[in-house]
Amino acid sequence: MSKPRTALVTGAGRGIGRVVAQRLSSAGYRVVLTARSRDQLEATASECPEQTLVVPADLTADGAVDGLFAEAESGFGPVDVLVLNAGAGSSAPLPRVTDTDWQQQLDLNLTAPFRCLRRAVPTMRQRSWGRVVAVASVASKRGEPYIAAYTAAKHGLLGLVRSAAAELAGTGVTVNAVCPGYVDTPMTEASVANIAARTGTDAAEARELLERKQPIGRLIAPEEVADAIMLCVNSSGITGQGINVDGGAIQS
Structure with a gap:
């Protein structure tokens, strides 16, 4: 019997991340679960039928991404599927967005996913198979008032996905984004x-x-976002896409 593939889900403690972890586990993946709260991760793990590995981490901290991947690889082996779900938003009128607010949004919603992607790609390329799915947002595609920092970070995330997909085309590694509404x-x-x-x-x-x-x-229900994520995981022909799951708000 072939060795089960390994999936890593960030922001796996609740919401979309929890549902995606359950779906991947039900599909036979061994799932590495990461978020800041161990209690929430343990709750997710209890709902996964296959083996899981719980790794609490703040992915914005120095060295956290390398530490996460080291634990994942030590426990389960190289990461085959990477779901970049961790993120958070903030809102304020533009003049009240501080440098700290701006940097926090970039660190969590753009820099941490970039570091995870950079860390995952070499072994995926070596094995000629990999799936990366970033949970972006409709804010990746349009601007709305009062969420300038979040929108800028999510636009950057979609740009990262598109560039990585173009670079990795033909290697067996696909990179996509799912862009939910509320x-x-x-x-x-x-x-x-x-x-x-x-x-x-x-x-x-x-x-x-x-x-x-x-x-x-x-x-939108978390399960509906998970449907789109699993489509990207299961298909080798979808890459470089930002798939809207927004009830028709943005037509593309």
Whole structure:
């Protein structure tokens, strides 16, 4: 029997990352789970049918990405599938975005994925097979008010995906992005709370505002994002794409 392939999922403690980890495990992958919270990672691991490896890490810290991959390779071997899901948003009017705010958004949403991709590619190329899927955002493709730093980082992430896909075409390694709209996750709940606090509306009204941003009139389910991610994992013919999962908000 051939050795099971290894998948690494960042931001695997909750939301989209948890669902993707479950899907990959159910498909027979051994999954390395990373996020900042060990408790959340352990909860994800308990829902995965195949063997998992829990590696808590802050991927923005110096040396964290190299340490993560060293543990993954020591425990399971080279990473075959890399799902770059960890990320966070912040909102503020442009004049109030501090240098620290700006750098935090770039560090988490762009630099950490770049470091993971850089670390994963050599062994994928050597083995002539690999799948990289970054969870970007519709903010990778359009600008919206009050999220300048997040939008800039996500535009950069999509650019990284496209460049890497072009460089790796023909090697057996594919690189794609999935670009969700507002997803029913704890990150969106934080956005709801922020909107409610800023505008004086209640949480239900703030949530409805985000639901209306999708033409289908509701938030996207994490499982729907996972569907697109697994499509990229399972297909060798899809690469260099930014696949929208946004209820029709951006047509491409």
